[in-house]
Amino acid sequence: MVITSAATHPDEQDECLSSTFASRYVRQPIPKFKMPDHSIPKDAAYQLINDELMLDGLPRLNLASFVTTWMEPECEKLILASLNKNYVDMDEYPVTTELQNRCVNIIANLFHAPLSEQETAVGVGTVGSSEAIMLAGLAFKRKWQTKRKAEGKPYDKPNIVTGANVQVCWEKFARYFEVELKEVKLTEGYYVMDPVKAVEMVDENTICVAAILGSTMTGEFEDVKLLNELLTEKNKETGWDTPIHVDAASGGFIAPFLYPDLEWDFRLPLVKSINVSGHKYGLVYPGVGWVVWKSKDDLPDELVFHINYLGSDQPTFTLNFSKGKPSCAKPILSYAFAIVVDKKGYKNIMENCWDNARTLRKGIERTGRFNIISKDIGVPLVAFSLKDSSQHSVFEISDQLRKYGWIVPAYTMPPDAEHLAVLRVVVREDFNHGLAERLAADIDKVVKLLDTLPSPITTNAAHVTPITPEPNQKINKSDIETQREISSYWKRLLEGKKLGAC
Numbered sequence: 001m002v003i004t005s006a007a008t009h010p011d012e013q014d015e016c017l018s019s020t021f022a023s024r025y026v027r028q029p030i031p032k033f034k035m036p037d038h039s040i041p042k043d044a045a046y047q048l049i050n051d052e053l054m055l056d057g058l059p060r061l062n063l064a065s066f067v068t069t070w071m072e073p074e075c076e077k078l079i080l081a082s083l084n085k086n087y088v089d090m091d092e093y094p095v096t097t098e099l100q101n102r103c104v105n106i107i108a109n110l111f112h113a114p115l116s117e118q119e120t121a122v123g124v125g126t127v128g129s130s131e132a133i134m135l136a137g138l139a140f141k142r143k144w145q146t147k148r149k150a151e152g153k154p155y156d157k158p159n160i161v162t163g164a165n166v167q168v169c170w171e172k173f174a175r176y177f178e179v180e181l182k183e184v185k186l187t188e189g190y191y192v193m194d195p196v197k198a199v200e201m202v203d204e205n206t207i208c209v210a211a212i213l214g215s216t217m218t219g220e221f222e223d224v225k226l227l228n229e230l231l232t233e234k235n236k237e238t239g240w241d242t243p244i245h246v247d248a249a250s251g252g253f254i255a256p257f258l259y260p261d262l263e264w265d266f267r268l269p270l271v272k273s274i275n276v277s278g279h280k281y282g283l284v285y286p287g288v289g290w291v292v293w294k295s296k297d298d299l300p301d302e303l304v305f306h307i308n309y310l311g312s313d314q315p316t317f318t319l320n321f322s323k324g325k326p327s328c329a330k331p332i333l334s335y336a337f338a339i340v341v342d343k344k345g346y347k348n349i350m351e352n353c354w355d356n357a358r359t360l361r362k363g364i365e366r367t368g369r370f371n372i373i374s375k376d377i378g379v380p381l382v383a384f385s386l387k388d389s390s391q392h393s394v395f396e397i398s399d400q401l402r403k404y405g406w407i408v409p410a411y412t413m414p415p416d417a418e419h420l421a422v423l424r425v426v427v428r429e430d431f432n433h434g435l436a437e438r439l440a441a442d443i444d445k446v447v448k449l450l451d452t453l454p455s456p457i458t459t460n461a462a463h464v465t466p467i468t469p470e471p472n473q474k475i476n477k478s479d480i481e482t483q484r485e486i487s488s489y490w491k492r493l494l495e496g497k498k499l500g501a502c
């Protein structure tokens with residue numbers, strides 16, 4: 001690499017150092033995968049990296065994500081002020097620790113943990129719901145194993161029952177911590193875990209049933225109350241005491257404000273732990289999640305580590321140790337939010353998200369081309385599928401929308417509904433009425449444009465192998481069969497082009 005650095009050309013030093021564009025310093029490419037042999041000035045490095053980052057999508061137009069993309073400027077000041085703190089060091093940063101504890105209590109109270117006036121809640125701040133879920137899952141696994149050992153029963157085949165619609169973090173938990181994942185398959189028109197089937201799958205090795213408050217795929221809340229009733233009956237019949245975990249990653253900051261009478265949390269006897277993402281509808285930038293347990297008894301003591309090398313006895317129950325970067329600021333921000341945006345404020349924000357989701361939904365319905373898959377209650381999002389995908393697919397719509405700046409993911413549903421491919425728009429606080437109308441108009445433009453383009457199905461037909469009937473076989477396909485066939489064409493044609501649903 002040849003660089004015209006300040007050091008090699010002192011005459012040009014000022015000009016170079018104050019230069020805006022790094023190309024003035026760099027005449028040859030900088031190695032991408034090896035450390036360079038020569039350094040470059042820091043402002044040039046800044047410019048180069050910043051220029052490359054400009055090609056990332058605009059976070060606020062990323063409608064694939066549930067994660068917060070806008071916060072008040074005051075919050076950004078708090079983040080900057082805490083950037084260099086490692087908040088695992090509770091002795092050094094006791095106030096940060098105290099704010100985290102306040103957040104745990106605020107959240108536990110929001111979820112109706114049975115706490116007396118003097119009692120503090122049991123829970124911890126995490127990097128996100130994924131870490132929270134690993135911790136909750138580990139606690140269930142350890143409790144189950146301890147009980148089985150005490151009963152002299154085998155404890156080497158733990159399983160967990162979930163819907164097939166669970167987020168990938170549950171699959172990770174199962175694989176990393178050697179727990180069999182028993183998934184309740186979805187069915188046509190019912191895209192969340194069926195509590196009846198879930199309870200049927202429970203056996204003596206089930207460490208817990210995990211229900212989702214706000215399915216990643218459709219935003220729908222699973223029926224935790226019915227699950228609790230059915231599981232209570234099964235526990236009575238069998239003598240087991242299979243508990244429930246609620247993955248409220250998205251719904252945990254929605255349900256308490258919009259649906260206060262919906263019973264899904266610690267009001268239900270079998271719900272022993274709940275996770276929620278602070279960085280989703282907790283309205284804080286990425287890097288914070290929470291897990292809370294109903295009581296001290298639900299978190300086995302042996303999972304809590306005590307360290308004293310940072311200055312005092314510090315109980316820790318997390319997968320990470322050091323937590324710096326903005327994540328330190330997150331408990332502070334979460335607390336700031338809880339006091340600045342009171343219950344009424346949260347309710348307003350969530351209602352507003354829903355108003356915008358309804359505007360978008362109406363606009364999409366007006367095109368006449370889509371079926372709406374998401375429900376009117378749940379996480380404010382619109383999931384929709386094409387009524388007719390025989391010529392063009394939701395994946396093409398997703399691609400075309402990128403040209404307007406929108407990032408809208410298209411994906412196929414989990415088993416046994418994988419024939420259905422959907423688009424999903426997550427409505428966050430920073431998505432407004434005007435943007436909803438604009439997006440609906442752009443979707444309309446895209447479907448009309450696709451009408452004028454040749455179908456990849458017909459143009460690429462030579463590259464895919466259609467399902468050919470046996471000779472003399474009578475073809476009498478149902479709508480679902482046709483849909484399945486078309487979906488499988490699309491899947492093969494567009495392999496690798498899908499955006500993930502996160």
Ligand SMILES: Cc1ncc(COP(=O)(O)O)c(C=O)c1O
Nearest residue numbers: 128129130167216247249277502
């Ligand atoms: C239902 C559900 N659970 C867990 C997660 C993982 O959350 P996080 O990104 O906070 O780790 C997600 C993320 O979208 C989710 O939707």
